[in-house]
Every structure is written in structure tokens, then in C-alpha cells.
Amino acid sequence: MQKSEMKMLQNVEDKIQEHRTTQEQLIAELHEFRSSHDKSQSTMLAELHTLENRVALNLSEVYKRNQENINAALHKIDKDIGDVLKYHHKQTFFPSCKDVPSNESGTYRIRVKTDGVSVPFEVYCEQKSFGGGWIVFQYRFDGSLDFYRDWNEFRDGFGDLNKEFWLGLEKVHQITSGRKHELIVELKDFEGTYKYARYDTFEIGSESDQYDLKHIGNYSGTAGEKMSHNKGSKFSTKDRDNDEFGGQCARLYEGAWWHFSCTAVNLNGRYINDEDHKAMFWYDFKDSAQGLSYSRMMIRELE
Numbered sequence: 476m477q478k479s480e481m482k483m484l485q486n487v488e489d490k491i492q493e494h495r496t497t498q499e500q501l502i503a504e505l506h507e508f509r510s511s512h513d514k515s516q517s518t519m520l521a522e523l524h525t526l527e528n529r530v531a532l533n534l535s536e537v538y539k540r541n542q543e544n545i546n547a548a549l550h551k552i553d554k555d556i557g558d559v560l561k562y563h564h565k566q567t568f569f570p571s572c573k574d575v576p577s578n579e580s581g582t583y584r585i586r587v588k589t590d591g592v593s594v595p596f597e598v599y600c601e602q603k604s605f606g607g608g609w610i611v612f613q614y615r616f617d618g619s620l621d622f623y624r625d626w627n628e629f630r631d632g633f634g635d636l637n638k639e640f641w642l643g644l645e646k647v648h649q650i651t652s653g654r655k656h657e658l659i660v661e662l663k664d665f666e667g668t669y670k671y672a673r674y675d676t677f678e679i680g681s682e683s684d685q686y687d688l689k690h691i692g693n694y695s696g697t698a699g700e701k702m703s704h705n706k707g708s709k710f711s712t713k714d715r716d717n718d719e720f721g722g723q724c725a726r727l728y729e730g731a732w733w734h735f736s737c738t739a740v741n742l743n744g745r746y747i748n749d750e751d752h753k754a755m756f757w758y759d760f761k762d763s764a765q766g767l768s769y770s771r772m773m774i775r776e777l778e
Contacts, residue, residue, distance in 0.1 A: 571650070571776045572600035573608035582636050585610075587649045596646060599636045601773055605659060609773035610650060612642035615755065616769045618746030622730070622755075626715040629731050630682060641743070644679065644686040644710060647774070651678040655777040658691070662698055662757055663769035665748045670698035670760055677774055685709035685717050688733040699759020701739045708733040729753040742770045 568586040569575050575583050580602045586595040601609040615622070620639035632643025650656065658677035663669050676692030687709045694700040709717035711724060712731040718724045724734035730744030730753070739758040747754050747766045754766030 568595045571608070571654075572598065572602070572610050573776050575600055575602065575608075578602045578607060580607075585650075587653050597636060598642065598646075599640075601771075604661075604773075605775075609659065609775045610642075611771060611773050612647050613640075613742065613770065613772035615639050615742070615746065615771075622743045623713065623745070624731065626712045629710070629712050630686070645682065648679050648681050648686060651774060652681070656774040657777055659696075659773050659775075660698065660702075660742070660757075661769070661771040661773075662760055662767055664760065664765065665768045670696070670757075672696040672698040672700065672702070672757070674702065676777075679710075685715075698757055701757060701759050704739060705733040705735055708735045727752070730755070742767075742772065 568584050570587065571585060572583065580600060582597050583600050584595050584597050599611040599614070601607065601611055614634075616639065618639075620634050622641065624633060629641060630644050632641055632646060634640030636642075656677050658674045660672045661669070662671065672694060673696045674692045674694055676690045678690040680687040680689050687707060688702075688705050689707075691702050691706045694703065708719075710731065711717045711734045713723075713725050713729075716723045716725065718734035718737065720727075720734065720736045724737040725731050728734075728737060728741050728744055730741040732738050732741060732743055741752070741754070741756050741764070744755045745751070745753045745766070746768075748768070750763050750765045752764045754764055755770060756764045756766055758764060760767065
């Protein structure tokens with residue numbers, strides 16, 4: 476082969492090798508690009524996932540805050556409506572607690588139906604126990620109020636309707652004389668034992684009759700029947716002796732009551748944890764004059 480031909484052949488091989496080198500470089504660059512692209516795509520997907528999580532968290536927080544705001548607003552609306560209704564109920568006169576259109580216990584104003592003029596007055600309505608609709612006229616639970624009082628105080632009432640109190644004989648007379656009522660007496664001892672006495676009729680007379688116990692009906696309950704003994708008895712206080720006893724029961728027992736020859740019930744007696752005839756007791760509760768920690772007397776219209 477001639478020298479010129481060999482040179483030409485060498486040039487062709489050189490160009491082929493150069494082309495191969497260039498092609499390998501291009502392939503390497505393509506692989507690098509693809510690798511870089513894959514990495515960028517993975518990074519982008521990771522960043523998108525992180526962003527989605529942040530957005531979801533923010534939306535959750537926004538929803539939670541909005542829900543809390545909505546709930547707070549609804550609660551305020553409910554409270555405002557309740558306050559308006561309560562205010563309306565407080566300003567409205569009802570014939571009895573049974574006529575109060577609310578199941579919330581508390582103070583309400585009633586105007587009893589009588590033949591004469593009746594001035595509206597506040598009472599405490601028990602709206603949950605025993606079906607609700609009860610007017611509470613005596614309530615003792617902590618001994619904070621002295622019940623050893625005179626005739627005028629028992630006639631007019633004393634205490635706070637939201638604490639311990641005696642509603643007043645005149646009010647109880649007005650309530651029970653117009654329509655038939657039942658009576659329930661709730662009791663507890665200092666160990667927390669609960670008992671009650673229920674009578675299907677209850678009525679007291681006017682002041683001219685010395686607020687006598689005109690009617691006390693059939694008994695049911697767990698405390699024992701002890702009030703029928705007082706039927707027909709006039710009310711006595713430390714300054715008004717209306718009992719049939721030779722002495723003065725209201726002073727002897729230190730408790731105003733419908734005393735006959737004194738009593739087996741002394742719920743206006745002293746608030747003491749002791750077996751004492753001066754204590755607030757219901758004899759059949761423990762077959763003794765053991766003082767009680769709780770007494771609540773309530774009446775409810777029957778008709």
C-alpha cells in the first residue's frame with residue numbers, strides 16, 4: 476500500500492475515534508442530565524408534598540378556629556335567648572309553678588287565683604324533682620339561718636329564696652286555699668341518708684284561723700307518717716301559744732309548728748347533729764329526735 480493511502484486511512488480512523496469520543500461524551504451528558512432531572516423531580520415532588528401538608532394543616536387550623544368561633548357564637552346566642560326567656564319568665568306572673576314554661580328550677584313570680592285581690596310574689600319553683608311544678612315553702616340545708624322566730628316573721632316569711640328560707644304562712648294559705656295541693660317533705664340525716672313523706676292533700680287556714688292545718692291527706696313515702704297527728708292544729712310560735720299542751724310547745728321544742736300536744740315533727744327546730752327534742756327532727760326517720768341536716772317542704776297544685 477502506498478504511503479498516501481495509509482495516511483488517508485489513518486485520518487479516517489482518527490475521525491471515527493473522534494466521533495466515538497464525542498458520542499460517548501454526549502451519552503454521558505445525557506445520563507447526567509437525566510440523573511439531574513430525576514433528582515430535581517424528586518425534590519420538586521418532596522417540596523410539593525411538604526407544601527400540601529402545610530396547606531392541609533393550615534386549612535385544618537382555619538376550620539378548627541372557624542368551628543370554635545361558630546360554636547362560641549351559637550353558645551352565646553343560646554345563652555342570650557335563655558337570658559331573654561328567663562327575664563321574660565321572671566317578669567311574667569304565673570298561677571303556680573306548674574304553669575311555668577321552663578324546666579329550670581329557680582325563682583318565679585306567681586299570682587294565685589283567689590276571690591279577693593292577690594298581689595304577685597316570688598317563689599322558688601322546683602322544676603325537676605318528682606316531675607317538677609313544686610313551690611318550695613321551707614328549705615334548710617346548712618343551718619345558716621336561724622328559724623327560732625316570732626309570729627310575724629313566720630306569717631310574712633324570712634330568708635333568701637336561693638338559700639335557706641321560710642316562704643310565709645300567709646302566702647302558703649293563699650296558695651292552698653284557692654286550689655287543691657299536695658305536699659312533699661324531703662329529709663336527709665347527717666350521714667346523707669335520704670327519705671321523703673308525701674301527702675295527697677295539704678291546706679292551711681287564714682291568720683284569723685291561726686293558720687291551722689286544715690287538710691293533710693293520705694301518706695306515701697319512706698320517712699314514716701307523722702303529720703296526720705297535727706291535723707286541725709293551729710300554728711304556734713315562741714310568742715303565740717296555740718297548742719293543746721299545758722306548757723308551750725314552740726318554746727319547749729324551740730320550733731314553730733302545728734303543735735297539738737307538742738309534736739313528732741319539728742322541722743323548724745334547731746339545726747344540730749344531736750338527739751334532742753329541740754333539734755330539727757322527724758321522729759320516724761330514726762325512731763328518735765335525732766337532728767337532721769336537710770329539710771325541704773314543697774306543695775304542688777293538683778287541678
